[in-house]
Amino acid sequence: MKQRPIRWSVYVGLMPAILIVVFAYLGTMIWTVGISFTDSRMLPAARFAGVNQYIRLFATDRWLTSIQNMVMFGVLMIGISLVLGFLLAVAIDQRVRAEGVLRTVILYPYAMSFIVTGLVWQWILNPTLGIEKTVRGWGFESFRFDWIVGQDTAIYCVVLAGVWHAAGLVMAIMLAGLRGIDPDLWKASRIDGIKPWRFYLHIVIPVLRPSFISATVLLSLGVVKLYDLVLVLTGGGPGFSSDVPAKFVMDYLFQRQNIGLATAAATTLLVTVLCVLTPWLYAEYFRRQTPKG
Amino acid sequence: MSSVSLRNLKISFGAVNVLETLNLEVAEGEFIVLLGPSGCGKSTLLNAIAGLLDLTEGQVFIGGRNVTWAEPSERGIGMVFQSYALYPRLTVEGNLSFGLKMSGMPKAEIARRVADAARILQIEPLMKRQPAQLSGGQRQRVAIGRALVRNASVLLFDEPLSNLDAKLRTELRVEIKRLHKALGSTMIFVTHDQVEALTLADRIAVMHKGVIRQLASPKEIYQRPVDRFVASFVGSPQMNFLSGRIVRRDEALAFRLDGGGEIGLNGYDFTHPVSDGQVATLGIRPEQAQLQPSPQHTESLEPTFTIDEPMGPDTLLWGTLGGETFSLRTTSDHTPNLGTAMPIYVNPAQVSLFDAAGERL
């Protein structure tokens, strides 16, 4: 390539993005990380405190519980959503009647906010209002379904609502993947006399690998950002038994006014995400990139 | 080796008739090509034979057995697809053996069949590769191999060469012909490429709008097309069509061009009675017209050529005759004068005549 004069208009066009990256992303990130190494409490303080905040953080039960919850929620929600979404996509792909209606019904939760999702499930799962009350009303007086008020079970309610919200997304991604499979492949398998379930197992699932990865990445983002849903569904309770890291940070920032601890927690989240993400991003966007033109 | 017989086959999708009531008898070991433009129903017909779609009416017999309701895998067929349809993420060997494995065939038998197919198709060095690592031609060989390992007595090809470049297409065409000679299996081959049809087929079925227009040997199809559609679809460059009338002249019939000129039809084999003054179209293939008179044919038409296209072995001349496009293929090195009218000569026994509805006269 010949060396061309720099075209300033290109940089003018890129300026908003550059400013946002430099100030809103990098600047704030460094700021946050910086505070986490000070002994700030209610107000930021400049005294360097080393990793004291981190030591305190990992001695805090609530933080450990929230990490545990996030992992549990992540594994269960992603696992169940992937399986359910894939099965739904496969079922819909069997030339069923009313396909459009089914797709619409399965995907609409994804259009709803976590606030709405959390509220409505909180009502349904509320023992004195929802399922438990209704089933008892049918005469099953000893019926119990009170997960949402149980210390050990509340997080499963978050998983349930999370699956309800996300399974449609997985279904849509998988269905697009299934529809992208060469129709001749199905024909070839029929000529070869391969049973449909074996075809799905041996041929389709390997082919849909990119779809599974996409869906997993998307859902993982939701796991790290999980906040609103927990807030309205369980409030992190009972106690802090269903707390999650994002909520921990928000509470310590704004309610408990302990910004040192909150920023240490945020930084921990950040590092975790970076460790998982960087290799994937690199592989996805830069390794196989072919230059244009 | 099995015969294939289609009886009163009809396929409709909703209100659209894709195949009109259709009958076709394919003899054992015969190579039939279904030729036609896209949307003519040729692939639908092939899929119906394979059992990949439901018939609306009619029956399919393979090897004398009524397979109308049989599953595709129970019909004793193998099929090769345009997109190759190789199973992704399986090796070549995996692709060849997958169907057999799933049907519970003993391992030794699978290995023997796979080895046979690999030898016949010369894909032995590729056995450990994945489809993504193969060229188009190699993929299609593997796809053919997958059909072969089934020991099918009928092989179905759905435009197998369309995705290949011109050179590979020619190579694989020869390969398929060799395969047919070696195996002797019945083959039904769908294509829109007339060269493939003419070179491969024992018989060609030219299809248009869900109907077989003509079922005959390549030679017959080329030389005696039954209608204007077949005449124009087969042959490249296309047959020249000149409009005019049949006239009676000195006890014999002649063709008078609307654009001027006249030519005797002595020797033309009429299939229908004609009347004096009947509107008709004269069809002359580019190589059916000569620049030199022969002893029997001295009557000439006089087109004006404006462009010459040397093609190597021969040259195509393009011009007009009576206002209609006219092309002529000549092997002579002598370049005629372009831009001025010149005489050409045709043998009436070779040309085609069509009536106003496009049917052969």
Added chain:
Amino acid sequence: MTTHHTSEGPSGPAPRRIGPARLGIYAFLLISALFFLLPLYVMLVTSVKPMAEIREGGLFALPSAVTFEPWIRAWSSACTGLDCRGISPGFWISVKILIPSVIASILIGAITGYALSFWRARGANLLFAALLLGAFLPYQVFIYPLVRIYSATGLFSTIYALVLTHVIFGLPVMTLLFRNYYAGIPIDLFKAARVDGGKFFSIFFRLMLPMSIPMLVVAVILQVTGIWNDFIMGLTFGGLANRPMTVQLTNLVAPTEGEIAYNVNMAATIMTAAVPLIIYFISGRWFVRGIAAGAVKG
């Protein structure tokens, strides 16, 4: 052509067998559909029931006497603390936040995507990588400094703060969306425009933007849904003055003394969900396309 007679034996279409597999598929789909519909059903049904009926029959029974009074109360007179104006102020604030946020974030995302796709700017890859990271990082990392910045500049608890925030956090996905879209446009078209003397902005506004209408539709769907459904930004930066509808909703339904008016709460919830739901039902396949495009290129 000779006609043949159909002989004995199977003829015509194979008889359809409704096997157990097929029944299983339908049963699975039906049960799943009920699971997904249940919350919507509960909200709709409860929102038109009088409180007495809810106390009696619970959430799942069909209403015997339909009333729209809860809807009216939810919209205009339900109380959040001392403020008894219903959810409607939140709706209008959400609209005020939504419109400029959607326009600004899409425009900036489109320009950035265009610049990254067609112009070989120095450091473009680095910028893109940083943007991608921004899409994936937890908001909690950015929030405290942003609060401080907005406070210092007097933006805190104004509409501007929220619009700016949505632009900031919408940029990665919008850029990705348009970058992927422009990657599908033949580079020769761009070269032709350059040869014809097009400059950075003239090529963008005259050629690329008009060509991007499908992607603009997808982007609008994504951003309207995303920004309307936002809670954490509204909560953090909106202060008391500019609480979007989602935040107002959580305040409205927060338990107070006395009986909880579930019918009003559910009516308010439906209203909050209405905008994205309507977008979803109208846009149909476009919504799916938005997910696929905005997601991660598979």
